[in-house]
Amino acid sequence: MIKTAQDIKSYKKQLKEALSDQFLRTALDNFNCAYRENRSAVYEGIDFEEIKKEIAAEKDAALPRLKELFEAFKIHAEAAGAKIHVAKDARQANEIVAAIAKENNVKKIIKSKSMTAEETFLNDHLEKEGYSVTETDLGEWIIQLRKEGPSHMVMPAIHLSRYQVGDLFEKVTRKKLASENIDKLVKVARKTLRPAYLEADMGISGANFAIAESGALGLVTNEGNMRLVTTLPRIHVALVGYDKLIPDLKTMLRILKVLPRNATGQAITSYVTWIKGAVACGSSTTNRKEMHIVFLDNGRLTLAEDPVFAEALRCIRCGACANVCPVYSKVGGHKYGHVYIGAIGLILTLFYHGKENDRAIVKNCINCQACKEVCPVDIDLPHLIKKTYRVVLDQDGKTPVKNVLLSKVLKNRKLFHFILRNAYLVQKPLAKNKGMIRHLPHFFEKEHGFRSLPVIAKTPFRDQWEAIHSHVVQPKYTIALFAGCAVDFIYPEQALALLKVLQKYDVQVAFPMDQTCCGLPALMAAEEETAKEVALQNLKAVTSEKYEYILTLCASCGSHLKHNYPKIFKDASLSPENLKAFTDKIIDVSSFVVNVLKASSKDFNVTGEKVAYHSPCHLCRGMQVTNEPRKLIEIAGYQYVPSKDENVCCGFGGSYSVDFPEISAEILKKKLDDVQATDARLLVSDCPGCVLQLGGGMDKRGRKIKVKHIVEILAETK
């Protein structure tokens, strides 16, 4: 049965177990890579960005009307012979289904896959009431036999190998099986389950859609079991969440364009089925199916009215947020959700299964934005996960020590910078090799030792500024540098490299001294108030009207300033126009040099050195900058060497790598392996955080591949 950790200590223990499961890791890595390839192929010719906005808008328009849509659905479905029930919570839903079974003298029940039934733990209830329940979806049947919960919303048994399934089926059939042959395993399920459909009195299904204008259910499936479950037994019960109500067929057809593509990389599933009312049924004494539809609320109707979280109800259960999640691919679904899995699971668990089950897992988001990018209904998943974390903290009435310190220190820039300056003195004795700390002192736990750490700079950039900044007589552009803490205090050389490059292009650079941490670390810890406070400090420090651009070398700062500040001030405590004047000016170095300065290869010396590139999450997804850095490498006289999965997270995630070092290390490992598979001897990125993670990892490996910020290699050939 599902055992979700309810505190961080036992969660970490579970994670450790999952990380040591070699098969799980291989299976999920393969899955993760293959999915991304299939998906992009199947979306050819479809404007994903446009269609996802349309669906999101349709879903948003439907949410405030759920009760009205329900009434319309009810009228049509009842007219066609269906019986409609309403369950306010999971327990009531289970009781309704059990009561239908009792009333109709049911003994055997057969089921097709339903996440909603998983949500209510329907099988447990029915079995307790004495009914025999058989799951028929292959994955669901497997996990039912293993007495497990699903590890994925679409592929519930994706955590298992064919050999594990083979062993299980040998026990069930008491026959020797050739497990390496998946086709044969599938036939075992076909053969074993066939009689069960015919013997069952009741079939239970879920539904993907409840169409209000006609009272029909829409179901999207592949194996054919749902069709049998809804055809052969004399009773059909469909358990449907209120969120599945949509106004019309048009909406369903639009969603149908993305659901199979996103879920399994199929243009369409083997079967799409509409069921309306009580259809003909030879096993019923009336020759009509006894058809029941149970609508489950379980918090949905309240959620639909929530100004922040209603968005989560757009979810169409494609499971893609798990498919692309670097954390999911390391730890698997049983450690990355409760019943609902993946990014959406970290959110829905709070609302459907309570804070206890969400408390630990909700912390495990690295904020790489991959889920947000892939979501076909445009849910801002990483944002909602942090919002969810805030609610969990509030409900628990606790403030972690980290949060107390974070907000105390960050709100006071001088104190924060005082601490950073003095950190240099503390670290100095530990740095043995070229400013890298390879061995952490013993009070750190050993799992933090997967990468060397850079030393805090002796003189931060801000303290060098007075001496180094210059005045450009006829500047082409006047820009402000938003350095970010990592560049300012760890990698001032990156800012120096930038100054060198920009000077040659006659760009006047200003460094507003009162700038402070962008506030992202506070937001990641769900310290919204602190994030807002430092945002205000930065907006005051960097007066946007003075500059044509606000350039940052840190992708995380950049995307936070540009896209999170508007979310932080959504309450309209700041005029949107003023804010826009600021956010519109945020730019990364590659875009600035390529698009604004229009740099050409004539401006640089040619080295021809082979350079691999890591695309920071907050640049490629956060700021949607993908081509410019790759172009810039070539313009600057280097040879860009593509490597596998350049857009996948490096595992840094700011404090994530401190909170979950073992997962961070695993994500990093794959990234470094992919880079090492090329013949590049230099790896560049455009975020100091990524440079820290990748550089530390390479150093620990003792590899000769150097890791630099892209601006540093520009300065070298300029």
Place this chain on the structure above:
Amino acid sequence: MPTSDLIKLMKEKAEAVQAVVVKIKTTKEAFQYTVDLTRQQKGTSVVAMGLGTQDVNLLEKACKTADLTFLKPPLRLHANKIHTALTPVDWGIAETGTLVLDSSSEDVRIATMLSETHVALLPVSKIKPDISALENEINAVLKADGSSYYAFITGASRTADIERVLAIGVHGPQELHILMMEENRE
């Protein structure tokens, strides 16, 4: 889109999901195909739903000649014995290689769900370019009074539940054959 392009696309997309696509000219050819295929697969029985009485008689005769059992409705009685099911379908959707079949009749459902091999008869005039071109037709069925069971069928039943490896033929038919019939050429 010209009919020839629609036919081409329908074939290409259906084959991409492991359906077998064959062009035929007469219903007689369809019956022969069904019988031959069944024998070839070592099946012993054939059902047909949605054919006119005359066609049923013809197929029954062809089965008899080939020593195959021709099963008659109600099919529930033969639920575990159906090898091949032959059904005309209402529409084809070229974009995805999909067949559309009103399955409100229980026998149509049993035939297309419990058979080992489903042979679908698709007149080429019924091929539509994409799903949206059928919106009115689907809505006409769904909004009509009374109950309905309406189905899109694309390829044979499949799963990727074990190791995300594609396997064909799970709980539904293990093979789908599409006979695309060009009419008025007899």
